[in-house]
């Protein structure tokens with residue numbers, strides 16, 4: 001087989017995702033699709049807001065000149081200027097359109113930044129448990145992921161981060177609201193991180209879940225609080241348009257290496273084969289940048305699921321943001337417990353898939369009726385552990 005050793009190893013590492021998918025197919029055959037409750041997928045279960053579809057129609061009907069051709073690799077200048085105005089208003093920093101690179105979602109943004117920053121062997125700190133794709137986004141460009149444990153509430157442990165910084169550390173990835181834990185990092189934590197980040201290290205704030213916050217929680221502005229920061233933003237979850245692949249990288253105007261980094265990111269967007277972010281969607285998001293899905297929809301399902309699980313005896317705190325719950329499994333072996341759930345037709349991702357055993361990730365993008373109908377299965381599974 002001609003597949004590279006590194007890709008073969010990465011596929012092996014990611015094989016639990018494939019296994020879950022295969023198990024899901026098998027279960028649906030055996031139990032019937034209506035009796036399988038899939039909590040594994042993080043795919044928005046709502047349609048994009050009407051304003052987004054209206055903006056899409058307007059943009060298509062206008063058929064602006066040069067709407068469909070190549071453009072500067074970083075995106076349409078007018079769109080980037082609109083994003084910069086928005087960022088300047090939010091952060092109080094003097095953003096210009098040149099500081100914004102339109103990307104293929106947050107995944108595109110992080111890959112572009114990693115390729116721009118990393119030499120082989122450079123290190124990127126991630127906070128454990130973490131979104132497992134980070135490992136690939138870093139290894140794609142010769143880097144090495146260094147997981148740093150979070151505290152008992154899955155909040156960053158600034159002392160541990162400081163201790164993990166070494167001569168090869170190029171970046172720290174923060175993700176708040178967090179996948180998989182649902183934690184939101186407070187401003188004082190971001191200020192404390194600002195104190196320990198020194199050139200050439202940068203903080204990448206990956207915020208695709210920014211608007212999905214509950215109970216009045218607010219996601220602080222990382223760009224305002226951390227001088228050496230870059231925002232990886234995406235409308236995938238905010239507008240429920242994950243398949244459209246639209247987001248941006250915003251480079252803090254306070255970065256000393258701002259000019260070369262801007263040029264590098266625009267160039268890398270091209271040479272990674274993205275060339276540029278999707279043209280139509282750049283115009284659409286520029287028209288309605290702040291429109292979001294109805295967050296109350298997720299909040300309602302979060303309450304329904306977490307409160308029911310807590311009543312049954314699960315240690316299942318309500319997440320403050322994102323659309324994931326990360327309860328403890330009633331037994332330390334998360335894989336064994338996920339198998340017990342499977343017997344009930346419930347599919348969950350074991351915490352070890354994110355670097356933290358003894359937990360499971362449940363996505364609340366599952367329909368409300370699915371949550372209701374799966375609850376007796378959760379109850380039977382925890383009883384089997386007693």
Ligand SMILES: Cc1ncc(COP(=O)(O)O)c(C=O)c1O
Nearest residue numbers: 105106107108131175179234236
């Ligand atoms: C933490 C995190 N970062 C990045 C991404 C990638 O998002 P996008 O669709 O914008 O590329 C995801 C997608 O699930 C995610 O959960």
